[in-house]
Amino acid sequence: MCQECSPYAAHLFDAEDPYTPVRHLPGLCLTYCSDFHSKCHSVVKYLTNSRTLLETCEKDRSHFCNLINLSDQDYCYPNVLKNNDLYSSLGKVVEDTKGCLQLCLTEVANGLRNPVLMVHSGDDTHRMFVAEQVGFVWVYLKDGSRLEQPFLDISGEVLTTPWLGDERGFLGLAFHPKYRNSGRFFIYYSILINGKLEKIRISEMKVSAHDMNMADSLSERVLLEIEEPAANHNGGQLLFGLDGYLYIFTGDGGKAGDPFGKFGNSQNRSALLGKVLRIDVDGSSIDGKPYKIPPDNPFLREPDAKPEVYAYGVRNMWRCSVDRGDLLTGYGRGRIFCGDVGQNRYEEVDIIVKGGNYGWRAKEGFECFDMKLCQNTSLDDILPIFAYGHHVGKSVTGGYVYRGCESPNLSGLYIFGDFMSGRLMALKEDKKSGSWKEKNVCMGDTKTCSFPGLINHHHKFIISFAEDEAGELYFLATSYPNAMSPFGTLYKFMDPSR
Template identity: 45%
Template structure:
């Protein structure tokens, strides 16, 4: 199964596998599912997937260094970063830290190498950052999430192995690890952290997502431009107040991929739901996105009459008749297809790809299903990626497990 993002815990992985392979589903549909109350019209949108690379082990992320080389960097969950140069997957990895990971096994796992972000000044300083799951000796903890800095070597296709630890977060369970790293327009590093795992965020009296004294279940924002560790931006919402200074936003369950709109600077985030609903949020400083009080726009704990005051609702949600586990994507700002400009492209682990659009003058977002013309019934989407020109990519594999071969596809809008 796809790594890191499945809404269900490990005990459901095999069950989901059977469901998905027993259905002829998803990406061939032409019906459109509107956001709640949007009244979206039934309009068909088509794409095709152009294979760029194959033979990857659980590809869970793709990004670029913005250094003029056009290279794509692919995160393999098993601990390596691979380079695609001029359409060719290089044999030698850019970075291999598989020996630093907590054990993954050969089946379903939400641990591993999960995130990669290049410093905005990478062409001059060679710095980049990774998010991975490492063993821990802390009592009662399953592992720790590590955010670390590495530096390129004199060989542009091979990074140095010297590591500077930026941040470590103890994880009580094996799942809901988040893993997204992204530099914002403000130059700060944004970090997506899950709620600590298990089911229902049963951590303390209010859960980790609502606890402002833990980094779990949050979007963090830090300044890594220091000689050691990091500092916190002075305008983070809990600086000089009760709560952790690193926190930018609270109330997340398992944010699996977020990205900034290149034009507007808005931060779009997909948050994986519990048992019923998946959601897309626009993340803003100091906002509370509801988990575990709410799952999307629905009361979760308590299941009825929950107090929604002070909570920010998602711009889109869908239930599990449509998908299983949401995969965050990107607002399209490429030059190839003007009609798609400004539309948020995202998907679900079950192989569906969606688009969100906001009609002129409206505050609501409308969701459309996108027909994949060359769809495969065993396409399971792990992540999306973007290159320097704004082209979008799908990272996928055809079965459960971190050792299974995966592929990278470029999205071609019809």
């Protein structure tokens, strides 16, 4: 559970100056401290390991309270809660004169080869699993340290090259909702068959029975393979919805303009490319498939449609996420957000719904792309919640709705970015109208991000966004988008106004 963080927490700990010694306990007003000591002094040993504080607490209440008191009594607890002058002018966010939401970063990990994703396993271990495009998955512990041995190494199976910008490789990873007990997880990667046939493969694997930080390399069970007619637009997102089903996001097959067939792959419901697929991985079907079809998938009664299809009209959705929902009300819980990469003019952000047609190749963003398809009265497409032109960026990277505890000012904002321009953006929902308004995100200045460990810069090429088990937000970026080059970094967002 989250408790609301005081906007004056830095003052409570006398930490507004980054070069003051770190306090172990907040500043307590003298009267309150005396009462606290009388009733609760026994808990101090659980709050600090400072020998001076512990010894003083046991021997001398007056001296103890003087040690943890603040020179400025406006900020000591509980006075800080009662001062209207401190709270009357507080805003919800900090923006510069140009309306830019200023954030800072911490660098969590570096030296990664095109880190394409970070996910957690949802088992209360707070481990972070970071995947490199070449086929390695690494475990990072809660303290930020990386285990020496990879969780998974399928680099010998994964198809990728040293070509700059090659989109093929290890692309997706999702842990089963009951991973704690089942040890099952799912992967999405590119393969080459007989030296010439390219496919994407979705497989199930299991964790080792002997080591929770290592996959069982012999456990792979292939669920689905789809032929890829070109080297680009490979999709790659895997995620589990609140319904317990596995969602698979495929690209349109590549090249440009979805040139496959009369309507392209994306508008063709008998093709698996250019789709959002939904399958039940907790059983096998009667026709021998290693998964079942959810009984409410939308096109089961359409004779030629693939039963796996959940939504269509997708170009190349690059990074999707499930909204955890408002921490208090649950609003928004279960919504699936995606960034769909555009062709020549627009990038877009979508919310996925069952049976939805997201327009491609009839439309790109809000505009027509294929005039003939666009004018078809049966198109019935779902418009993006947001689209931006290529003067802003040329390859959207989908993000997350922030639902963490550490930066309450960001709560409810959908934060995402652009791979090519390196731009960070945020969308805020107007719940009454259902519309979304853009907020520019920028790095705070040197003074804003002056505390030790904070930085105000990042690599340009934003590959992916992520959240940890507590709901805190991260992103992965590189200075050189090459699958073999170790220039990738994992960053964590920090709101300096929290």
